[in-house]
Every structure is written in structure tokens, then in C-alpha cells.
Amino acid sequence: MKSLIKSGVNVVDSHVNDKKDEDWSFIRKMMLGLHFGQYLGQALRNPFNWILGVIFAIGLPLIAYRFLFGLSVVTHASNDYPWGLFLGFGLFAMVPLSASGFMLGTTVEIFGRHDFEPVERLALLNGLLGYLFAVIYLLVDLGQPWRLPYPMVVSFGPAAVLFLVAWHVATYLSVQVAEVSVAFFEWIGWLGGKRFIRRIAIGLTVSGIILSTLHQGALGALFCYAPGKVHPLWFSASFQWIHFFCSSIPAGLCMVIAVSTIIKKTMAWRCDDNFLDNLDRCTLGLAKGASLALITYLVIKIIGIAHDNEWAYLATGWGAWFLFEMAVGVVLPIILFGYAIRHKIVGMARVGAFITVFGIVLNRLNTALITFNWQLYQEVPHIFEVIIAVTIFAIYVVVYRFILYRLPILYTWKAEPEAAFAADAAKATPVRMTTPAVEAVYRKID
Numbered sequence: 001m002k003s004l005i006k007s008g009v010n011v012v013d014s015h016v017n018d019k020k021d022e023d024w025s026f027i028r029k030m031m032l033g034l035h036f037g038q039y040l041g042q043a044l045r046n047p048f049n050w051i052l053g054v055i056f057a058i059g060l061p062l063i064a065y066r067f068l069f070g071l072s073v074v075t076h077a078s079n080d081y082p083w084g085l086f087l088g089f090g091l092f093a094m095v096p097l098s099a100s101g102f103m104l105g106t107t108v109e110i111f112g113r114h115d116f117e118p119v120e121r122l123a124l125l126n127g128l129l130g131y132l133f134a135v136i137y138l139l140v141d142l143g144q145p146w147r148l149p150y151p152m153v154v155s156f157g158p159a160a161v162l163f164l165v166a167w168h169v170a171t172y173l174s175v176q177v178a179e180v181s182v183a184f185f186e187w188i189g190w191l192g193g194k195r196f197i198r199r200i201a202i203g204l205t206v207s208g209i210i211l212s213t214l215h216q217g218a219l220g221a222l223f224c225y226a227p228g229k230v231h232p233l234w235f236s237a238s239f240q241w242i243h244f245f246c247s248s249i250p251a252g253l254c255m256v257i258a259v260s261t262i263i264k265k266t267m268a269w270r271c272d273d274n275f276l277d278n279l280d281r282c283t284l285g286l287a288k289g290a291s292l293a294l295i296t297y298l299v300i301k302i303i304g305i306a307h308d309n310e311w312a313y314l315a316t317g318w319g320a321w322f323l324f325e326m327a328v329g330v331v332l333p334i335i336l337f338g339y340a341i342r343h344k345i346v347g348m349a350r351v352g353a354f355i356t357v358f359g360i361v362l363n364r365l366n367t368a369l370i371t372f373n374w375q376l377y378q379e380v381p382h383i384f385e386v387i388i389a390v391t392i393f394a395i396y397v398v399v400y401r402f403i404l405y406r407l408p409i410l411y412t413w414k415a416e417p418e419a420a421f422a423a424d425a426a427k428a429t430p431v432r433m434t435t436p437a438v439e440a441v442y443r444k445i446d
Contacts, residue, residue, distance in 0.1 A: 001032075001042050001269050002269050004034065004038060004042060005269055009033065009034060009038070010033055011032060011033050011269070011270075012024055012028070012029050012032055012033040012406075013272075013408075013411055013412075013413065013414055014413065014414035015189055017033070029187070029406065030406070032405060032406070052394055052397070052398060055390060055391055055394045056391065056394065056395075058387060058391070059387050059388060059390065059391025059392075059394070060391065062074065062384050062387055062388050062391070063140065063388055063391065063392075065384075066140065066143070066384075066388065067143060070143065071141070071143055073384070074382055074384035074385055074388060075381070075382050075384070075385045076379055076380070076381065076382050076385075080373055080376060080377075080379075081369070081372060081373065081379045083141065083368060083369070084141075084369060084379065084381050084382075084385055085369070085381050085385050085386065085389040086137045086138070086140055086141035086385070086388075086389060087137065087138065087141055087368065088364065088365050088368035088369040089137075089361065089364070089365060089389055090133070090134055090136075090137020090138065090140075090141075090389065090392065091134045091137055091138055091219075092219060092364040092365075092367070092368045093360065093361045093364040093365065094130050094131075094133060094134040094137065095130065095131065095134050095169075095215075095216065095219060095248070096216065096244070096247060096248035096251040096252065096360055096364070097126075097130055097251050097252065097255045097357065097360065097361075098126060098127045098128075098129075098130025098131050098134070098252065098255070099127065099212060099216065099248040099249060099251055099252030099253075099255075100123035100124075100126045100127050100252035100253060100255055100256045101123055101124045101126065101127020101128065101131075101176055101179070101208060101212075101252070102127065102172075102205075102208040102209055102211075102212040102213075102252075103123065103249065103252045103253055103289075104116060104119065104120045104123035104124065104256065105120070105123070105124060105179065105204075105205045105208055105209075106205060106208075106209055107120075108120045109201050109202060109205040110202070110205055110206070110209075115278075115281070115282075115285070116282055116285065116286075118274055118275050118278040118279065118282055119256055119260060119275075119278075119279070119282045119286075121180070121182075121183055121408075121409045121410075122256060122259065122260060122263075122409055122410065123252075123256045124176065124179045124180050125180055125183075125400075125403060125404070125409055126252075126255055126256060126259055126400075127176050127252070128173070128176040128177060128179075128180050129396060129399060129400055129403075130255075131169060131172065131173050131176060132173065133392065133393075133395075133396045134169070135148075135169065135173070136392060136395075137389075137392060140388065140392065151163055151166045152166045152167055152170065161218050161221045161222050161224070161225070162222065164214065164215065164218045165215050165218045165219060165222065168211045168214055168215035168218065169215055171207075171211055172207075172208060172211040172212060172215065175204050175207050175208050175211065176208070178197055178200075178204055179197070179201075179204055179205075179208070181193065181197055182194050182197050182198065183407040183408050183409055183413075184407055185197070186407075186408050186413040187406065187407050187408060187413065212248075213245065216244055216245045216248040217241035217242060217244055217245040218241065219244050220240040220241045220242075220243055220244030220245070221240060221241045221244075223235060223240055223367065223368075224237055224240060229372055229373055229374075230367055230371055230372055230374070231313070231318050231322075231371035231374040232308060232310045232313055233305065233310060233313050233314070233318060233319065233322040233371075234322070234363075234366055234367045234371050235367070236304035236305075236307065236308050238304070238307060238308075239300060239303070239304035239307065242300060243297070243300065243301065243304065246293065246296055246297040246300055247297050247360055247363060249289070249290075249293035249297075250289075250290040250291075250293040250294045250297065250333075250356055250360070251356070251357065251360040253286045253287075253289050253290040253293070253353075254286075254290050254333075254352075254353035254354075254356040254357050254360075255353075255357055256286055257283050257286050257287065257290075257349065257350055257353035258350070258353050258354050258357050259400075260279055260282075260283065261283075261350045261353070261354075263404065263410065264276070264279060267401075267404060267405075267410070270404060270405060270410050270411060271410040271411060272410070272411035272412055274411075274412060275410050275411065280346045283346050283349055283350065283353075284340070284341055284344065284346060284349055286353075287337045287340060287341055287349040287352065287353065288337075288341055290333070290337060290352075290353065290356060291333070291334055291337035291338060291341070294330055294333055294334050294337075294356065295334060297330065298326070298330050298331070298334070301326065301330075318371065318374065321366075325359065325362055325363060325366060328355065328358075328359060329355065329356065329358060329359015329360065329362055329363060330356075330359060332352075332355055333352040333353075333355050333356040333359065336348050336349070336351060336352035336355070337349060337352045340352060369381075
């Protein structure tokens, strides 16, 4: 794509093609302003697309195989291990990594930190897609999509934690769709829809705070249904919910750092100067928040061990594994973040963010799979389960990239002058003027 831009290709960033002084068609917008031959050529020249093609060629038939012949042909699931990678990674890991939506939404909309606006939309999109694919992983595990609403409506049990998780994830997913829709409305030119979402932005943000806080903790509370199955170093009945909630904060912030780092290396042509020029500053700011959250999480983990008096387990093999998780996934990032923030070393902060993401994923896999039934035996995931999990994550990457290429997430959409003028006039004047010319502009906006 970089070579095409250097050769003079005009990439879509407004409704009007400046070189031809005409509106972009929907098809040309979808193809990034390229002709079909150019679009197909740049797709085939990208080696990453060939890797994705191999993954899909193997994984998609296995997904169909799973739905045709049941869960038992692709997993080792049993009454001892009711969930494997589909939930251990797809749900319990994807959800905390998607906490960036409510974190950055709160930072910008509630606390007025507009200096983080360059990465706000990226954080909202990360949250939306993370939750969406967590639900997709859940659907693959259930195998009967039409039964997904059962814990919400049919088996109506307000006292159950699963009821809380189901309703909150579904409701918050709707909130995130509304928040991200601002970029979509800009892309299609519906300014009325954009203005409506902006008017209710505070309400959406507050709803996101409430819903995310509750269901992030509720995911941890699910393990209280099986006391004694999870190793005591990873389970504390009194603190399990707050362990999950506190760890989701650095997970969401570091996921934004990790994704923005990958974008800067692989998708710089789609980013505008506002995003690129402010990214390093925003990265250090996010690292500050992540380091404080990691310190809080570490202290609460220690308090949980002291409260349950589980110190003796630290001298066992499981204790060594627990110390490895805490040292690599928590303590090391705190040190890296502290040094990077003090000396403004952005690269070190990014390394700390990737390590934090690894630590959070490891913690969720430890809790849901590796240390589950620690007194019985350790489950090794079926090879088909691994392939399907990788395939769904590859679909997640493709959808993520597809949206970033098109919607104004990494760049600012250039509004038409007369539409921008009319929007400003409508915002400043409560009563519309009734001249035919102005009314024509309003009709165009609506």
C-alpha cells in the first residue's frame, strides 16, 4: 500500500476525491480508493495474507467439523474440565484485554483528558471487537447459538453469577457498538447520527463504567461455583472478583499500547499526523496508569494469600509457577514502566505492555485451565481445539484490520466545508433559520 501511495494513489479520507473533484462511490470506499486490480494486487503482495490463508484453509473446515459432529471431536472437554481454550482464552482472556473501551472512554469523556483523544477510538474499537469475539468463542464452545439467550431469559435466575455476566456482556456490547458507530456515521456521511451519539456520549460512558466494573469482577466470581478445584494460590473466595477486576485495568491499557505499536509498524500509511505525533506521549500516559494498576493488583494478590494463609504453597512446584507468573507478568512490567516513564523511553514502555498482556493471558489460562483440578490431573488441549482457537483469533485480526483500513479510527475524517459550517451553525443556534438555502443544507445533513 505504501508503494501505491508514493505513486500518487489518493487514499480515501473524505467523501470527495480531491484529484477528480467527485464523490467516492461506496465500492471505491470499500477498496480504499483503489481500482479492483490495484486492491487485489496489494492484497496478494502482503505475505501476512498468505499466512492467514493457510490458517483459514485448515481452521475453517475444523470449525464446520465441530458444529457437525459435536464438541467431543475437537476437545477433551469433560465433567472434570468443563471449559478449555475456547473459554479459558477466548472468554476469560479476551474480556480483560478489551477493558480499554471503558477505560479510555472514562478518561476522555468523564475526566476531560482530551489529550488522549488520538487513541480513544482505537481503544473503543479494541473493546468492541474483544467482547464480540469473546461471545464468538463462547458460541463455538456451546455449539447451539440459539441457546445463547437461555441464561438471560429462559433460565431467569437473577441470583446467579452467569445471569449477571450474560446480561452485562450483552448490554455492554450494545453500548460499545453505539460508541464506535460515530466513526461509521462519519464514513457514510450521516452527520445526524453522529450528533445524536455525541449528545448521549456521557450516558454511554457511564453505562460502560457500571457494566464493565460488574462483569469483569463477575467473571472471577464464576470460579466460586467450584471451590477447591482451582489451586489456592490462584483462588481466594473473598478476593476472586477484585483480582479479575483489578487485572483487567492494566490489561486494557496495555492492549491499546500493544495494538498501537503494531499499527505504527505495519499501518503507518493509514494514520494521520495527529495520531502519529501524539502516540508516544499517549503511550507513556497509558503506561503510568497501567503501572499503578499493576501495583494495586500485586498488593491485593499478596493480601489474598495472607488472608487465606496460603504461604506454604509458595514452597511447592505450583508455588514456583505462581512466582514465575507474578515475577514476569507483574513485577517485571512495573520495573520497566517505572524506568521508561522516568526517562521517557517509549520503546521500553511498549515492551512492558507486551509482557503485561502475556502475563494477563497466562493468569487467565492458569486460573481456568492449567491449575484447574490441580489435585487430579492437568488437561492438555486437543490439537483441533488449538487450531480452532488460533483460527478464530485470526478472524479477529482480519476484522480488526478491515475496520482500521476504512473507518476514521486512526485518522481524522475530512468533513465537507458546507456541512461543517451548517453543523456549527446548528450547534450554536437553537432555532433554525428559514431561508431556502440554509434549509437545503440542513436537509443534506439530516
